[in-house]
Amino acid sequence: MAQRVLIVDDHQGFRKLARRLVQEVGLDVVGEASSGAEALREERRLRPDIVLLDVQLPDLDGIIVARSLSTLAAPPLVVLISTRDASDYGPRIDGCGALGFISKAKLTAASLSALLMR
Amino acid sequence: MKTWQRSAFQAIVLAIPALVCFVELQQFWPPTFDRPPLIALDDLLPGSAFTLAGLIAWSNRPSNRVGVLMILIGIGLLLGTSPILLQPSPLAETLTLVLGNWWSFFLVVFGSLWAVALLHLLLAFPSGLLGSRLDRGLVAFLYLAVPVLGLIAVVVTLSRLSGMTGGDVVVRLEFLAYTTGALVYLACLLLGSALIVRRWFVAGSARRRSMAVVIWSLVPIALAFAPAHLARFFAADASSTLWLELAKGSPLFLAVMPAGYLVAMLRSTRDLTSIADLVVKLSNGLLPAELQPALASTLHDPSLEVVYWLPTLGWYADLEGRPVSLPAQDSPRAVSVLGDPADPIAALVYDSSLRDEDRLVDTAAAAVRLALENARLQVQLRAQLDEVRQSRARLVEAADDERRRVERDLHDGAQQQLVTLLLSLQLAKAGALDRSDAQSAQVLDESIESLRQALAELRMLARGIHPTILVEAGLLPAIRSLGERCPMEVEVTGEVGRLEPRLEAALYYVAAEAITNAVKHSQGHRIRVDVGRSSGWASVDITDDGVGGADVSKGSGLVGLSDRVAAVGGRLDVRSNQSAGTNLHAEVPCG
Numbered sequence: 001m002a003q004r005v006l007i008v009d010d011h012q013g014f015r016k017l018a019r020r021l022v023q024e025v026g027l028d029v030v031g032e033a034s035s036g037a038e039a040l041r042e043e044r045r046l047r048p049d050i051v052l053l054d055v056q057l058p059d060l061d062g063i064i065v066a067r068s069l070s071t072l073a074a075p076p077l078v079v080l081i082s083t084r085d086a087s088d089y090g091p092r093i094d095g096c097g098a099l100g101f102i103s104k105a106k107l108t109a110a111s112l113s114a115l116l117m118r
Numbered sequence: 119m120k121t122w123q124r125s126a127f128q129a130i131v132l133a134i135p136a137l138v139c140f141v142e143l144q145q146f147w148p149p150t151f152d153r154p155p156l157i158a159l160d161d162l163l164p165g166s167a168f169t170l171a172g173l174i175a176w177s178n179r180p181s182n183r184v185g186v187l188m189i190l191i192g193i194g195l196l197l198g199t200s201p202i203l204l205q206p207s208p209l210a211e212t213l214t215l216v217l218g219n220w221w222s223f224f225l226v227v228f229g230s231l232w233a234v235a236l237l238h239l240l241l242a243f244p245s246g247l248l249g250s251r252l253d254r255g256l257v258a259f260l261y262l263a264v265p266v267l268g269l270i271a272v273v274v275t276l277s278r279l280s281g282m283t284g285g286d287v288v289v290r291l292e293f294l295a296y297t298t299g300a301l302v303y304l305a306c307l308l309l310g311s312a313l314i315v316r317r318w319f320v321a322g323s324a325r326r327r328s329m330a331v332v333i334w335s336l337v338p339i340a341l342a343f344a345p346a347h348l349a350r351f352f353a354a355d356a357s358s359t360l361w362l363e364l365a366k367g368s369p370l371f372l373a374v375m376p377a378g379y380l381v382a383m384l385r386s387t388r389d390l391t392s393i394a395d396l397v398v399k400l401s402n403g404l405l406p407a408e409l410q411p412a413l414a415s416t417l418h419d420p421s422l423e424v425v426y427w428l429p430t431l432g433w434y435a436d437l438e439g440r441p442v443s444l445p446a447q448d449s450p451r452a453v454s455v456l457g458d459p460a461d462p463i464a465a466l467v468y469d470s471s472l473r474d475e476d477r478l479v480d481t482a483a484a485a486v487r488l489a490l491e492n493a494r495l496q497v498q499l500r501a502q503l504d505e506v507r508q509s510r511a512r513l514v515e516a517a518d519d520e521r522r523r524v525e526r527d528l529h530d531g532a533q534q535q536l537v538t539l540l541l542s543l544q545l546a547k548a549g550a551l552d553r554s555d556a557q558s559a560q561v562l563d564e565s566i567e568s569l570r571q572a573l574a575e576l577r578m579l580a581r582g583i584h585p586t587i588l589v590e591a592g593l594l595p596a597i598r599s600l601g602e603r604c605p606m607e608v609e610v611t612g613e614v615g616r617l618e619p620r621l622e623a624a625l626y627y628v629a630a631e632a633i634t635n636a637v638k639h640s641q642g643h644r645i646r647v648d649v650g651r652s653s654g655w656a657s658v659d660i661t662d663d664g665v666g667g668a669d670v671s672k673g674s675g676l677v678g679l680s681d682r683v684a685a686v687g688g689r690l691d692v693r694s695n696q697s698a699g700t701n702l703h704a705e706v707p708c709g
Contacts, residue, residue: 105537
């Protein structure tokens with residue numbers, strides 16, 4: 001069975017395209033969320049295997065959401081994405097419990113699957 | 119009151135002690151060894167002294183009730199305790215004939231009220247106003263209770279004398295009425311004295327000075343009342359020897375209070391002459407900082423403050439130019455505004471006990487007026503400089519906020535749109551490849567590549583406007599990130615922790631500018647950046663191993679940096695000797 005993915009981003013247009021990209025990689029999109037609080041709620045309800053998580057959300061910071069998800073008993077794999085570079089966040093990204101970070105400009109089917117294969 | 123009315127009133131008041139003295143001394147004429155006229159002093163001196171001191175006080179400060187109270191006490195003492203109206207005399211007989219028993223009532227009421235007025239005066243000194251509710255209650259109670267108890271005593275006595283009633287019961291009732299009145303008054307006098315002593319203990323030195331007369335009078339007043347009342351209580355027989363009278367307690371002691379008041383007035387006149395010393399000090403050139411201590415010493419109020427009116431800013435300031443608000447109307451501090459009230463020069467803030475020394479304050483203020491105007495100019499300059507400093511800091515902060523906003527808008531707006539477009543092109547390319555449309559895939563690939571290029575440039579632009587990492591992770595990671603992108607080798611050491619955003623921004627831009635300059639001009643190979651924080655200062659120190667020769671004065675970006683660091687209260691040092699590299703050191707206060 002394909003791995004189940006939750007997409008978290010506050011731009012609807014981006015979520016729509018990301019859904020197609022994720023499907024292209026061969027994964028199953030089970031839900032979407034547009035804020036940090038909704039992401040935490042949806043995670044509890046859907047129990048996805050992977051969360052594609054934008055760092056800049058209107059309410060909670062994506063890095064804080066990732067840290068909170070990593071404390072769960074069976075945490076999902078978290079892939080952080082952002083229009084900014086990883087270098088813009090410095091040491092904050094390390095140790096937040098995410099599997100990795102992909103800048104949105106470099107987000108492709110290939111880069112996503114490479115990170116998930118790792 | 120018009121001048122002639124006042125003079126007439128003063129003449130009438132003055133006539134009372136003169137008349138009483140004349141009538142009473144007549145009894146001792148011609149003098150004999152058994153009845154020396156000195157005995158009459160007991161009755162005449164305290165009343166006359168209070169009347170005279172009261173007249174002087176009243177003409178000096180007509181609006182202050184102290185003068186009127188003293189006059190009332192004086193006349194009360196003269197009429198109430200002098201035998202002129204009590205003992206058989208032509209005047210007393212005439213009055214008794216005309217007024218009948220009403221005369222006795224009048225004597226009792228007036229003869230006791232002066233004692234209440236005395237406590238009123240002690241509590242209200244020197245302002246003439248009763249400050250606390252307890253003071254007012256105590257005085258009001260006595261004004262009511264003392265005459266009422268006296269009247270009861272008189273009624274009982276009259277009924278006994280007229281033979282309407284008789285027996286032991288009436289005698290006891292009479293005794294009880296007299297002693298109750300005396301004891302109630304004594305108790306209130308004690309309570310009043312306790313209030314005054316407590317007030318003296320908590321008072322500042324200026325207030326203590328003005329209360330000195332009252333404090334020093336308490337013991338003589340107690341000596342005047344307590345033994346006399348006790349003597350009456352134990353029904354001791356009246357002896358006519360002067361010394362025995364004194365030992366029993368005598369109204370003579372009461373004269374200490376008006377005498378003390380006159381001495382205090384003399385002292386206050388001497389204070390006026392001490393202003394001459396102040397003028398001499400001024401002519402020797404008094405610094406603005408010495409003005410306040412000099413005035414405080416002249417006016418005997420160490421708590422005195424001089425505050426300056428700043429017309430351009432619209433508030434009062436202290437010598438350092440810091441805003442100061444004047445005390446409220448009901449505060450224990452008094453204020454004298456100097457100069458035209460619509461456009462004052464300065465204000466003196468002092469202990470309210472000096473309010474009664476208004477002439478002294480005004481004269482001292484007039485003496486220092488010119489010096490105050492000079493001092494005010496200095497204060498105004500300082501305050502304006504402070505204002506400019508603050509507005510510069512606000513400008514820099516506003517500019518930083520604006521940069522942060524523009525950077526965020528670039529990310530959330532344009533960059534987000536372009537990233538979505540990029541993703542959409544990638545999906546289109548994947549579709550084209552699925553359909554084996556190599557030509558379309560080729561075109562899309564080129565578009566994707568140039569879009570990536572545009573995005574990278576946009577990111578660089580945004581980072582230059584305001585680096586996200588500075589907000590996200592702080593100064594040290596932001597400087598490390600600068601170093602990682604730098605073509606020269608950059609070594610970053612030290613630890614600084616998180617600082618206020620405006621301080622992080624100031625130090626970051628110093629480091630960024632120094633690194634950019636080193637890359638462009640130093641011809642060196644290595645840059646060392648050291649950050650640190652100690653004893654309330656955060657610093658950044660950048661050194662390169664290049665050719666040196668950087669000059670702040672040559673209109674480089676260093677001037678702007680220096681301004682930026684100064685805006686947050688810090689300083690920037692540049693050392694750049696020929697062929698010895700360049701060192702920039704910036705430090706900012708971080709509390």
